[in-house]
Amino acid sequence: MKPILTLAVSAIALALGTGAAMADCGIEAGSVRILSNDFEALRTINATAEECASGAVTVTANATAEHKNIQVPALTINPAEYSVAVVANNSIVPLLNDDLIRPLDDLVAKYGQNLQPSQLVKIDGKIMAVAFMGNGQHMFYRKDILEKAGVQPPTSYDDVLAAAAAIKAAGLMEHPLAASVKPGWDLAAEFVNSYLGTGAEFFASGSAELTIDNDNGREVLRVMRDMIAYMDPDYLTFDANEIQKEYEAGNVAIMNEWGSLGGAILDSEGAVDGVVENTVLAAAPTIGGGSIPAAALWWDGFTIAKNISDEDAAASFQAMVHGISPEMMMAHKDQATWLIAGFEPGPAAVGVIANANGGARAYPMQPYMGLLHTALSTELAEYVAGSEDAEQALADVKAAYDTAAREAGFLQ
Amino acid sequence: MPHKTFFAFILPSLIAMVLFIALPIVSVVVQSLYVSHEQVMVEVENCQPFGGCSKELRVDTEATAALREEQPLGRFNGLATYVNRAHLATDELGAILASDRDLGTKMAQILNLPFYKALIFTLVYCFVVTPLAMALGFAIALAVNALPKVTKGPIIFFSLLPMIITPLIGSLILYWMLSPNGILGATIQHIFNDPTLSLRASPALTWGALLTYGVWTNAPFSFVVFYAGLQTVPGDTLESAMIDGASRWERIRYVIIPHLAPLATFVALVQLMDNFRVFEPIVGFSAEANATSLSWLIYNDLSGDSQQFGSAGATSVLTILGVVILLSPVLIRTWREFKHKAV
Numbered sequence: 001m002k003p004i005l006t007l008a009v010s011a012i013a014l015a016l017g018t019g020a021a022m023a024d025c026g027i028e029a030g031s032v033r034i035l036s037n038d039f040e041a042l043r044t045i046n047a048t049a050e051e052c053a054s055g056a057v058t059v060t061a062n063a064t065a066e067h068k069n070i071q072v073p074a075l076t077i078n079p080a081e082y083s084v085a086v087v088a089n090n091s092i093v094p095l096l097n098d099d100l101i102r103p104l105d106d107l108v109a110k111y112g113q114n115l116q117p118s119q120l121v122k123i124d125g126k127i128m129a130v131a132f133m134g135n136g137q138h139m140f141y142r143k144d145i146l147e148k149a150g151v152q153p154p155t156s157y158d159d160v161l162a163a164a165a166a167i168k169a170a171g172l173m174e175h176p177l178a179a180s181v182k183p184g185w186d187l188a189a190e191f192v193n194s195y196l197g198t199g200a201e202f203f204a205s206g207s208a209e210l211t212i213d214n215d216n217g218r219e220v221l222r223v224m225r226d227m228i229a230y231m232d233p234d235y236l237t238f239d240a241n242e243i244q245k246e247y248e249a250g251n252v253a254i255m256n257e258w259g260s261l262g263g264a265i266l267d268s269e270g271a272v273d274g275v276v277e278n279t280v281l282a283a284a285p286t287i288g289g290g291s292i293p294a295a296a297l298w299w300d301g302f303t304i305a306k307n308i309s310d311e312d313a314a315a316s317f318q319a320m321v322h323g324i325s326p327e328m329m330m331a332h333k334d335q336a337t338w339l340i341a342g343f344e345p346g347p348a349a350v351g352v353i354a355n356a357n358g359g360a361r362a363y364p365m366q367p368y369m370g371l372l373h374t375a376l377s378t379e380l381a382e383y384v385a386g387s388e389d390a391e392q393a394l395a396d397v398k399a400a401y402d403t404a405a406r407e408a409g410f411l412q
Numbered sequence: 413m414p415h416k417t418f419f420a421f422i423l424p425s426l427i428a429m430v431l432f433i434a435l436p437i438v439s440v441v442v443q444s445l446y447v448s449h450e451q452v453m454v455e456v457e458n459c460q461p462f463g464g465c466s467k468e469l470r471v472d473t474e475a476t477a478a479l480r481e482e483q484p485l486g487r488f489n490g491l492a493t494y495v496n497r498a499h500l501a502t503d504e505l506g507a508i509l510a511s512d513r514d515l516g517t518k519m520a521q522i523l524n525l526p527f528y529k530a531l532i533f534t535l536v537y538c539f540v541v542t543p544l545a546m547a548l549g550f551a552i553a554l555a556v557n558a559l560p561k562v563t564k565g566p567i568i569f570f571s572l573l574p575m576i577i578t579p580l581i582g583s584l585i586l587y588w589m590l591s592p593n594g595i596l597g598a599t600i601q602h603i604f605n606d607p608t609l610s611l612r613a614s615p616a617l618t619w620g621a622l623l624t625y626g627v628w629t630n631a632p633f634s635f636v637v638f639y640a641g642l643q644t645v646p647g648d649t650l651e652s653a654m655i656d657g658a659s660r661w662e663r664i665r666y667v668i669i670p671h672l673a674p675l676a677t678f679v680a681l682v683q684l685m686d687n688f689r690v691f692e693p694i695v696g697f698s699a700e701a702n703a704t705s706l707s708w709l710i711y712n713d714l715s716g717d718s719q720q721f722g723s724a725g726a727t728s729v730l731t732i733l734g735v736v737i738l739l740s741p742v743l744i745r746t747w748r749e750f751k752h753k754a755v
Binding site: 048060068072089090091093094096097098099107118119120121123124125129134143182183184185206207208234236238241297299324339356360361362365366367369371373374375377378379381382384385387388392397400402403406407408409412 | 416448449450451453454455456457458459460461468469470471473474476477486489492496497498506513524526590591594608610612613615640697700701702704712714715716717718719720722723
C-alpha cells in the first residue's frame, strides 16, 4: 500500500509543480535559445530558465557535451542559432576571439540587481559573461585507509606519494592512487593543474611564446610519473568518470577528481560499503614546495550572442537571471559550488572552496591556451605511457604548440 | 548505347558525384593551402570570479575582422602546412636522418613525430587486417556453403552481425569484454596466471586487440562477396575435378580460388580503402596513447579547445594520396587485364 501512496503523492506534487512552473520573469516577448554543456547543475538551470516560457516567450535549451564544437558556427550565423551560450574559462575564448558575444553592462544594470559583483566576468572593462558556479579538481581521500596505514592526511604531492607507499606496504590496496590521465583533454588538464600549482607562467609575458620547458615543467612530469607507479595498470584509459567508478568500487584511497562530481560520489548510490562515510574532500595537494593547491579553478557562466535582436537578448538575459536565481540555488544546494548570493557550501562543495581559499589560480584565458591544451593532450601521451623521457616530452609539446600557434597566427 | 543516351543515363549520378565528392575535395585542398590570419593582439584588463583582475593579451576582434574581410580564406601558406612538424615534418626528418645515431634510435625518433606515428599504425592495420579478414571471410563462406539448407539462413545472419553493428559500438563492446573485469580480460588473466595482465596497458597488446577487432569487423564483407561468388562456381568443372580424384582441398585450390580471383581483387581494393581510414576502434578502445591513425589526427585537429582547419585539410589530402598510392598496384593490374581482354 505504501509505495502506491508515495506514487500518488508524488503524482500530485508533480501536477502542482507543473502548475507552479509558469514563473513570472518579467519578460514581455522574445525567443530564448540556450546552448550548454551537459551536467546536472546546468540541466537544472536550463529547466529553471524554461519556466519563463509564456504565450509570447519561447524558451528552448540544448544541453550537450558537444557544445564546444557547436558554439562558434552556431553563433556566427545571423540570426544566431542560440541566444545564450553557457561557457567556462576555456570555452568563452573562441567566442571572444571571433567577437560572437555582446557586452552585458546595460542588461546587468537593468535586470541584474540580484547578481553579485564577483559573478561578473569583465574583459577590457566590459561585462562579457555572468558566472554562476565554480568548479575544479581537488583531492578526495579515504580517512579509514589512511588511518590504517598510519599516515596523516596529505597536503602536498610528496605526502600523497608517501601515503601511497605506506598503503601499499601495509597491503591495504595494490593501486591506492587515481587521476584522470587518459591521453586527451583529461591528461592535458592534469598537467595544467600541477603547473599552475608551481606558480609559474605558461607563456612569456605579453606574447604567445611558450615557457614550460623549465624546472617547474620537469617537476610536474616527475610527480606525474611517480604517481603512476601507484595507479591501476589501465590508467591510460581512465578519464574523470572512470576514476569515479574505481573510487566508488573501493579500489582507490586518494584521487584528484572534479568538484562537480562530489555530490554524485557522496550520495548513497553506486558506492560499496565504507566508501561514502570515510570520504573526505580537501584542497588539491601542493607541488614542488609550493604553497597553493595545484589545481585550476573554473567558473561556469552564461554569455549572450551578438547576432540576435535586442529584444531576444533582453529576454535571454532575464530568463538566465531567473535560471540562476537564489531560489533555484536554495532548492539545489548540493548540485554545485554556486557563486550565487546566499550560498552556504554543503559537504560536496568543500573541496572547491578549499582550493579557492588556498589561493589556487584560475584556468588561463589567453587566446592561445586552447592550442597549448591540445598540444599537451597528444604529446604527453608517450611520456605517461612510459616510452619517453621528460626532456623529450617537453620538447615535443613545445614543437607541437609552436607549429599550431604559427598556423593560427599567434606566433610569427 | 549511343554516347548521348549514355550521358543522359549517368548525368544524375555525375551531378551528385561532382557536388558531394569532387567539390568538397577541391575545397579541402584549397583550405589546406591557407592558414589563419595573423592575430592582432591587445593587452587589456580582465576580471573573473577567481584570481581577480590581471593584464592579459586578447585578440583585437575589430582589426582581425578587417583582415578577414580583406582575405576571407586566410593567409596563403602554400605547401608549408604539408611539410611542418604536424605533417610530413621534412626539416625534422632531415635532421634525424643526418644525425649519427644508430638505426633504432633514428626509427624511434621518426615514430615520435605525430604523422609518422599515425602512418605506421594505419599501414600495419591495413596490411594485417585486409588479408586476414579476407581469409577468414573466405573460410566462413566455404563453411556456410557446405551447410544444409535449413541452417544456412540463421548462420548467414549470425556471421553478418559484426558488419551490422556500428563500428564504435562494436569496438566498445570488445573493449569492455577485454577489461580486467570483463569476461575475456578475466579469462586471459586466468590462463596466464597473471592478475596484473591487462590488454589496455601495453602498446603491443593494444595493437593486438585493435587488429583482432579489425579482422572481426571486416570479415563479414569478404564473406558476403565470396559466398555470392561461390554460387557461380561451375558445377561441371567441380564434378570433373571430383571424377579426376581431386580432394576437397585440391578442388578449392585449383578450381574455386582461380574462379574467385577477380572478386578477391575487388574485395582487397575496397577493404584496403576502408582500413586506411581506420578511426572508430581507436576511440572505442581509448587507445590514443598507443595507437593513432591518419583519420584520428584529422579528428583531433577539429575537436577540442582549438580548431585547426588548415592542418586537418592537409592531413585529409595526405590521406587521399595515401589511398591512391595504396591502390595503384591493384588499379594498374586491373587496367592491364581490362586492356588485355579488350584487345
